[in-house]
Amino acid sequence: xxxxxxxxxxxxxxxxxxxxxxxxxxxxxxxxxxxxxxxxxxxxxxxxxxxxxxxxxxxxxxxxxxxxxxxxxxxxxxxxxxxxxxxxxxxxxxxxxxxxxxxxxxxxxxxxxxxxxxxxxxxxxxxxxxxxxxxxxxxxxxxxxxxxxxxxxxxxxxxxxxxxxxxxxxxxxxxxxxxxxxxxxxxxxxxxxxxxxxxxxxxxxxxxxxxxxxxxxxxxxxxxxxxxxxxxxxxxxxxxxxxxxxxxxxxxxxxxxxxxxxxxxxxxxxxxxxxxxxxxxxxxxxxxxxxxxxxxxxxxxxxxxxxxxxxxxxxxxxxxxxxxxxxxxxxxxxxxxxxx
Numbered sequence: 518x519x520x521x522x523x524x525x526x527x528x529x530x531x532x533x534x535x536x537x538x539x540x541x542x543x544x545x546x547x548x549x550x551x552x553x554x555x556x557x558x559x560x561x562x563x564x565x566x567x568x569x570x571x572x573x574x575x576x577x578x579x580x581x582x583x584x585x586x587x588x589x590x591x592x593x594x595x596x597x598x599x600x601x602x603x604x605x606x607x608x609x610x611x612x613x614x615x616x617x618x619x620x621x622x623x624x625x626x627x628x629x630x631x632x633x634x635x636x637x638x639x640x641x642x643x644x645x646x647x648x649x650x651x652x653x654x655x656x657x658x659x660x661x662x663x664x665x666x667x668x669x670x671x672x673x674x675x676x677x678x679x680x681x682x683x684x685x686x687x688x689x690x691x692x693x694x695x696x697x698x699x700x701x702x703x704x705x706x707x708x709x710x711x712x713x714x715x716x717x718x719x720x721x722x723x724x725x726x727x728x729x730x731x732x733x734x735x736x737x738x739x740x741x742x743x744x745x746x747x748x749x750x751x752x753x754x755x756x757x758x759x760x761x762x763x764x765x766x767x768x769x770x771x772x773x774x775x776x777x778x779x780x781x782x783x784x785x786x787x788x789x790x791x792x793x794x795x796x797x798x799x800x801x802x803x804x805x806x807x808x809x810x811x812x813x814x815x816x817x818x819x820x821x822x823x824x825x826x827x828x829x830x831x832x833x834x835x836x837x838x839x840x841x842x843x844x845x846x847x848x849x850x851x852x853x854x855x856x857x
Contacts, residue, residue, distance in 0.1 A: 542783045543571040544597035544776075547583050550576040551722055552746065553600075556803045564790050570783045578720045580605040581679055587614050587773055594775040597784040600641070604682035604836040604843075606769040610637045611840075616774040622785035625792035628810045638769035641791050642800055643807040645741040645823045646681065646764035649756045654734035662692050662759045665737050666706070670713045675733030677718050678850045681766060683843055685738040686850065687834060691762055697838045700846065707854045710737075717855055728754070740766075741822065745805035748822060758823045762832035768806075 548557060554574055561572040575595075577583035580602040587596050587609060601609070609615050615637040620626050626639065633640035648659055656669050665674055676685055683697075689710070690696055690703030715733050718724050721743045727733045728744075739756065747754055770791065772784045790796055797813035800806065805822050807815065 542569075542779055543573060544780055544783050544787060545573045545575050545595060546598045546600070546787070547575045547577055547586065547596045548600040549579070549721060551725075552742070552803070556800065560791075560796060560799065564787060567790075568786060570786060572787060579679065581682065584609055588612065591775075594773050596773045597776050597780050598787055599771050599773055601638075601769055601771060602681060603767055603769060603834070604839055606635075606638045606771055607836045608840050609771065610635070614774060616772040616781055618772065618788075619785055622782060623789045623792065625789050625810060628794075628812050629792060630809070630811065633767060633809050635769070638771045639788065639792070640767035640809045641770050641788075642768050642797070642804065642809055644766045644768055645756075645758050645805070645807075646684070646766055647739060647741065647756055647758035647823075648735065648737060649728065649739040649741075649744050649754055650735040651728065651731070651753055652755050653753045654731065659735070659755075659757055660759065662688055665735070666710055666713065668712075670735060672713065672715050673734035674710070674713045674737045675716055675718055675724065675727050675735065676714060676737045677724065678847060678855070679719050680721070680724070680738065680740070681764075682836070683839055683846055684764060684834065686846060687839065688738055688762075688764065691832065697835055697842075700842070704849060704853060707850075711854065714854075738764075742804040742806060745822065746803075748805075756822055760824075761830050763824075763828055763830050765807075765828060765831045767809075 546557070546561070554576070557574055561574065565571050577586065583599055583601055584605040587594065587599060590596065591614060617636050618639065626634065629639060648665070650659055654673065678685060686700065686703045686707065687697045689706040690700050693702030693706040695702030716727070718727055721740060724736050724739065725743055728736055741756055744754060744756060748756060770788055772781060772788065792810055794810055794813045797808040797810045798816065801808045801813070802816035805816070
């Protein structure tokens with residue numbers, strides 16, 4: 518009986534939206550700043566024009582910051598839709614912070630592979646990870662993760678533990694013959710890299726700033742979206758996506774629980790808009806990403822930045838293991854790697 522009551526409320530809210538009676542509805546979208554805001558601003562204006570639903574952009578410094586925000590707001594949620602990364606989306610779901618998605622309110626979901634969908638999230642785009650470096654500051658062509666340990670990179674590599682929730686450490690573990698389930702080789706390899714480490718960063722904007730001002734010559738684990746528009750034939754930056762393993766991060770979007778049926782229905786409508794072919798091609802063209810909607814075309818200017826899909830040797834991180842050990846590993850990282 519209770520389930521039927523909730524379904525009736527959601528259906529009524531959906532009908533209101535479809536009829537254009539939800540013009541007063543406002544939802545808050547938590548995402549990254551900088552280039553992300555420049556990209557989403559025209560999209561939310563287009564969405565508002567089409568639906569009458571206003572979307573307010575709220576900035577997170579990173580996915581961990583976003584998780585901290587919605588966790589702190591558990592008893593009084595202020596966010597409706599959240600763009601995140603896989604590890605933090607899984608942590609939020611485990612903490613009971615996310616609403617269960619309603620496929621009936623997401624018509625475009627039919628064109629998204631099932632592997633990109635969970636009960637509480639859907640991958641909107643896939644983001645390439647790799648190494649980016651200043652060609653004018655690095656005396657050789659970087660091709661592989663193992664190149665980060667090359668003595669010619671002494672005092673030139675910038676790293677982060679928090680970006681992608683410890684993925685730098687997981688990468689090092691894989692290079693050393695381990696994995697997130699056997700992390701000791703990762704710490705051993707990171708200790709070996711210490712002569713090459715120039716410093717550390719905690720946010721996406723810092724990675725861009727430190728590379729551009731020459732404080733770092735290399736970002737040892739980089740997010741292509743942060744640098745994509747700065748690449749090109751005349752750029753002094755080069756991005757490489759090493760093979761074996763490739764790191765490809767799905768960018769899941771979630772709806773935060775507890776904001777009421779009307780806002781939840783509006784959030785579904787915005788999420789469905791982001792999954793449309795038009796929105797997918799605009800997003801991936803702006804960020805150099807791979808669309809989740811199978812009907813959307815890969816952006817032309819992505820070719821050359823990453824290998825042609827379908828991508829092979831993509832490593833599937835066990836985020837349950839990473840999330841369970843993240844704090845403990847962070848304490849060790851601070852003592853063993855980040856302390857100079």
